[in-house]
Amino acid sequence: MSHPHPSIDPLLPATDLATWRERFRAARRVVVLTGAGISAESGVPTFRQAQTGLWARYRAEDLATPEAFERDPDLVWSWYAGRREKVLSVQPNAGHHALAALAERAPELVLVTQNVDGLHQRAGSRDVIELHGSIHRLHPFGLAQPDVDDSVDWPQPPGEQPSRDASGRLLRPSVVWFGEALPERALAAAIEAAERADVFLAIGTSALVQPAASLPLLARERGAWTVEVNPQETALSGQVDLVLRGAAGQILPQLVAALD
Numbered sequence: 383m384s385h386p387h388p389s390i391d392p393l394l395p396a397t398d399l400a401t402w403r404e405r406f407r408a409a410r411r412v413v414v415l416t417g418a419g420i421s422a423e424s425g426v427p428t429f430r431q432a433q434t435g436l437w438a439r440y441r442a443e444d445l446a447t448p449e450a451f452e453r454d455p456d457l458v459w460s461w462y463a464g465r466r467e468k469v470l471s472v473q474p475n476a477g478h479h480a481l482a483a484l485a486e487r488a489p490e491l492v493l494v495t496q497n498v499d500g501l502h503q504r505a506g507s508r509d510v511i512e513l514h515g516s517i518h519r520l521h522p523f524g525l526a527q528p529d530v531d532d533s534v535d536w537p538q539p540p541g542e543q544p545s546r547d548a549s550g551r552l553l554r555p556s557v558v559w560f561g562e563a564l565p566e567r568a569l570a571a572a573i574e575a576a577e578r579a580d581v582f583l584a585i586g587t588s589a590l591v592q593p594a595a596s597l598p599l600l601a602r603e604r605g606a607w608t609v610e611v612n613p614q615e616t617a618l619s620g621q622v623d624l625v626l627r628g629a630a631g632q633i634l635p636q637l638v639a640a641l642d
């Protein structure tokens with residue numbers, strides 16, 4: 383039986399909103415790091431939540447590794463095809479839309495996501511840095527994780543087996559698998575943004591997977607004011623300046639409204 387989150391008052395304390403407003407208005411550069419939690423309210427399962435999380439029911443090494451794909455390409459292909467159909471069937475939620483609205487109010491806002499679902503882009507966010515790639519793109523198995531430009535779209539319908547490129551190479555989802563390197567340009571851009579951030583928001587991430595989990599700490603070391611938005615305690619909670627304990631879809635619209 384999964385324990386519901388302790389009852390959280392959805393309204394943020396006025397003092398937190400005042401601090402947020404002051405810090406945001408003084409910031410030249412805002413950086414946001416999101417994780418699976420921001421898509422939870424769209425109905426997309428996170429990875430590590432007990433019972434409902436993807437990795438609570440499957441062994442990641444059986445599905446999200448190059449070895450798994452070599453061992454059983456059809457299984458891995460169909461698992462990602464199913465996950466992709468799921469994300470295409472849901473809508474961005476108020477949290478995604480709030481971040482797109484926030485970008486309109488900041489001199490500069492850099493959105494870095496660990497998510498591969500493309501929901502930030504569908505909510506209108508632009509230039510999203512996809513640290514862990516995208517479930518909507520494919521590339522030849524065996525080649526390095528591509529940055530956006532050299533990848534292939536999924537066939538429609540996806541079929542039961544991996545499709546092949548013109549030279550006959552098996553295609554695989556352009557999602558970073560365990561043990562794989564992150565897309566180089568995306569990681570470099572995310573690190574550079576974190577180093578120059580005045581305000582850094584970590585939203586919906588358990589902060590367990592490197593190097594993404596280090597970005598908020600890097601920003602803080604360089605003087606950024608850091609915020610966590612998460613209904614649960616995480617590895618980050620004790621290291622940020624402000625913890626907003628609650629759901630992204632309830633908290634982020636309040637952060638935007640506080641700026642009006």
Ligand code: OAD
Pocket residue numbers: 416417418419420422423428429430431435496497514557558559560585586587588589590591611612613614616628629630631
């Ligand atoms: P996790 O599943 O590890 O963590 C999800 C976080 O979201 C948890 O801390 C939850 O408490 C929080 N959460 C749940 N509902 C929320 C809500 N409504 N609003 C805000 N937060 C909420 O997912 P990630 O931290 O994203 O890597 O996992 C990081 C990486 O591990 C993923 O990108 C994936 C996985 O292996 C790759 O695919 C390479």
